[in-house]
Amino acid sequence: MRRSTKLAAVLSAGILSVALAACGSSDSEGSAAEDTTSPSAETSESTGAATSDIKVGMAYDIGGRGDQSFNDMAASGLDQAKSEFGIETQESEASDGEDDAAKVERLTQLAEAGYNPIIAVGFAYDAAVAEVAPQYADIDFAIIDDVPADADGNPIDNVTSLVFAEEQGSFLVGAAAALKSESGHIGFVGGVNTPLIQKFQAGYEAGAEAVNPDITVDVQYLTEPPDYTGFSDPSKGKTAAEGMYDDGADVVYHAAGGSGSGVFEAAAAAGAYAIGVDADQYLTADASVQPYILTSMQKRVDVAVYDFIKSVVDGSPKTGTVTYDLAAGGVGYATSGGLVDDIATQLDDYKQQIIDGTIEVPTTPES
Template sequence: MRHATKVASVVAAAALGLAACGSSTGNTTSPGGTGGSTGTAGGGGSLKIGMAYDVGGRGDQSFNDAAAKGLDKAKAELGADVKEASAVNGESESARKDRLQSLIDAGYNNIVAVGFAYAKAVGETAKANPDVKFAIVDDASPDSAGPNVDQITFAEEQGSFLVGAAAALKTKTNHIGFIGGVQTELIKKFEVGYEAGAKAVKPNVKIDVKYLTQPPDFSGFNSVDKGKAAADGMYQGGADVVYHAAGGSGGGVFTAAKAAGKWAIGVDSDQAKTAPADVRDVILTSMIKKVDVGVFDFITAVKDGTFKAGNRIFDLKAGGVDYATTGGHIDDIKSKLDDYKQKIISGQITVPKS
């Protein structure tokens, strides 16, 4: 990880503090987060929730928006008072810690950190604030662990297996693709599960794989241009179905699919409902990762006094991952996908993670 200078850290903290003070109305929502840290707040209840988004922020139509859905539900149904802040490309570890601490300093004593990039920041901030309850999405490492930290993770490989099977059942060229935003262990789970599902249907299927960036460059989760270029190359090379696990970069994959007259597969949210209207008809299905469920469960536990630290895994059996049927494009193969789904739940099929 890169290290910010002391001056940069102070500036980042001050900027966040100013942003956090900028809004306190009842119905505000955070902008997309691509231009800098932003903060919004709403409501006046005693249940105070601060949410720190990953790169792309609210409005990415994917991972961050799935988390935002859980926060919005808590605001509507539990009367939560919420404040939001977003990460930026290339930021330092100290900037992430500053963001979490600024939410706490503003009075938000239950914090949700969206994304594994917050692991060290959560671990250190949680230790420094033992009376604050934390949840981190997508990390179960020792870096973020603590007696006041709920580690929310998902069986992404299981959901990816199902959309991989769908891709293999639908391909007419016996050639499909996978685009990952950043090459990390987490995104590797999506790739490996997708490949396993496709090969369970067609052992000889050709699968192209492309990662947009390598750590510590996380811009691969928020670069429409990179996503489009990678997908263009795959479609031109003969692939007719491409699955992305690339956050906001997935918008470029959908644009490329539309231009090529081919299929794309979405991720995290049901993207045939969230993507721009002009590309929804090329989204074959989406691997749904119910981040909203994990976030809402954390907030509910805080409200009910039943919070427990440790790792919670949301898999197919728990309803934490699934595949989408919006558009009706996979209606003809749904029974086959559901058969695979039940075999995974029963343990008849064990999906690899790496």
């Protein structure tokens, strides 16, 4: 495999808190399937036909509902639980540029208002959950995409970590990219260069190389921490993808949150393919770009959120670290639009090999 790696030059000095991305279920550790109660102005409270006295607090990352990706998947799981169980919910989202103190305040106010469980959407809440959860030992907390620890480095008893095998789903869309590429040249756009997003890159490259060992993969991260604008800047995503298409790539996969809409625009302009992430983005994209969305790597945050709430409603809250992988249906690839129908048999064969352990997908890029 040949690979070129670049980093966008525009970096910001501000510290933003954003999470991507963006499942199946399991009850065991390991593989599985304006309101005074919140410091954020973007807060809402909703109550269905109450059949449960459980009050669920949801703390979104930047973008909240409507991001058509990671946060929306979490919201979908919350909505399903609310509809089925009649729970009361309180939702709040992070603001641009806020620090950990603001997240601590958000979680604390939800706890003080009697919400239990409280779900933090994204790794940006790691420090806040680690600080707040031990102070409210009777409240069940969950966090997506991270495993917080106490001051001694030990797991926190009342925190459930909902994590995913993003590399496995990314392997499948990498294979799809290589199978569909006519140029033998594809690309990857990562929102922010973090270990989490590197899992997407590693799986994508491994899947592409499994199909074509000589394939060229361009890699570009939009920003480096502590600048997290790479998850929320479509213009940066579009510019990065345009450069890849201009250089000869004919498929580009993004793991860049809200910046991914710019990748779709670039694909449409180039008459090439793009690959979405977290949700089945074909279903929510503008009709003008749908013909260019080859597939999406689905990360079922909705199922993880629903499963966790259900476990609380049932009186046996999930605990520890729960991993949502291919075997559990926690990650996978989307088929909307029909563009991968002709290669589905090959992709499903790779999927089974991963589940069987014949293929072990890396979680970090080769270099």
